[in-house]
């Protein structure tokens with residue numbers, strides 16, 4: 001029996017490929033997915049709530065965004081499509097997820113602006129005007145906190161992070177943990193059990 005999970009670095013199971021279609025802000029997306037990546041059967045409902053309820057970047061938005069835990073790239077592809085002048089770093093530990101995001105970015109003509117990387121490949125001096133994430137919860141609370149502790153401080157001054165997390169998988173405790181860590185956190189939506197959090201630094205008061 002395979003012990004692979006979607007967050008396995010090198011999925012070992014044979015690849016079964018398919019496509020997922022969805023619409024965000026009137027744009028249709030058709031993305032390649034494969035077994036061994038998160039939510040390969042449909043756009044994850046949490047991601048769908050995030051993309052519907054968070055404030056998508058304006059068409060003229062410039063700057064550098066992060067899709068933390070990009071999977072096959074739905075969030076990165078939406079951000080780069082919405083904001084044709086922005087650069088999106090799409091980061092995942094799962095190599096198959098990174099390959100799919102690279103493929104999807106190319107298919108959508110976004111390859112130059114979606115930089116797909118393993119977490120430790122992003123240059124240390126890059127900061128982010130926006131961080132977007134449907135973060136991994138199955139890694140456990142300690143690891144989730146470690147991941148956010150690694151990336152949230154890289155929010156640029158005045159930047160904003162948009163997170164979605166299932167209430168039953170620790171959404172409210174994550175909210176409280178972020179507040180305890182000195183972040184401003186606003187719950188902008190709660191739908192289908194998913195919390196959408198808007199997180200800013202204290203300097204953005």
Ligand SMILES: C[S@@+](CC[C@H](N)C(=O)[O-])C[C@H]1O[C@@H](n2cnc3c(N)ncnc32)[C@H](O)[C@@H]1O
Nearest residue numbers: 006007038047069070071092093094134135136
């Ligand atoms: C909940 S999934 C979201 C995937 C994708 N953004 C989506 O909406 O379908 C979380 C992703 O985080 C990735 N992940 C797990 N640990 C990670 C880490 N330490 N750094 C970056 N990504 C990680 C997993 O491989 C998975 O693809």
